[in-house]
Amino acid sequence: MFFGRFLANCAFLGMDIFFVLSGFIIHYNYSVKINGSLKKFYAFFVARFSRLYPLFLATFIIDLVLVTRGGGVPWPDVLRVIPFFISMSQSWFYQLASTGATFYYIFPRASITWSVSTEMLMYAFYPLLWYWLVRVRSFSLKMTGILTIFSILVLSSAFRCLHTNEAFFDRIGVSIFGDISSVSRSPEFSFSFWVWYVSPYSRLLQFICGIVVADYCLKQFDRVLNRSETIFVKIGSLLSFLYVLETFLPQKYAFPLFDEIFQLFGYAPIVCFCIYYCYVCPVGHFSRLLSTSWCVRLGERSYSIYIWHIYFYGFVLMLPGTRFLHVVMAWVGIYIFSAISYEWLEKPLRQRMRKLLSWA
Known part of the structure; x- marks a missing residue:
């Protein structure tokens, strides 16, 4: 099927956009407002929690009623899962119900809220990165922060590379949770799928990338691009288009270099560049469309x-x-x-x- 890879990768693109853009918006809108105050940090968490929780809870309650009335999930499993959904932590841990479904997928319609659960843990991580970017002045501390973030990026990249090394994490999952967590039994309920696609720990890469882009844009506020930067933006626009196009075309047309980058980082680099492009070229066609x-x-x-x-x-x-x-x-x-x-x-x-x- 010619559009088979296109349809499959649309979900990957959507999720990468979601987490990169989340990091960008959070840092761009809140980095100045927080100002190191615990009260402001609390206000930040209240704002984000209030944004997500009402609809999250609504869809969970609706699906809980539908599932329990339909009898598709045993009551012991329902009672085990409820605390994780109420606390929005269902994607933070790999746990299986007696039916073999993962906790975050046990409710068919509320299963999509795994991404909201994952984002909530990002919010808990954000104050640490904010402190490093905004408040730390010591060179040694900044170097420590750089090494820490570099380590996180390397770890996240390793997790993102799982679809080429799936067997390694599959063996880890089977050794801990048994054959029920294997890819051969069910790919979407497997331990390796949770690690590289669902868990917050592999999604940190996109979130951090969005924060770094926002920090750079804030420091470049109202600065006019010089000639070399303008050329960079134009070349980057072309390469971004080719990159996305290559990942949407059938595998036989894949370009090895782009394919290797995609295996490692997904769409995060392209999403970061598009955000930067919209920021520095607010009158461009793409920016005007989004406005x-x-x-x-x-x-x-x-x-x-x-x-x-x-x-x-x-x-x-x-x-x-x-x-x-x-x-x-x-x-x-x-x-x-x-x-x-x-x-x-x-x-x-x-x-x-x-x-x-x-x-x-």
């Missing part, structure tokens, strides 16, 4: 779209019609419902939770 009102609205509703889309895909597949008609109906339904969800559910609950958790 249009409809695109801004999509960005505001993106969380609602992500949380509810799986319900619509499951529903339309039960209706008569062609696959194309199903896709159109799902997209229209998701767009309309996400707008309602954002205005009547997400925004009000976020504001109430922030007010409830804020300092007196």
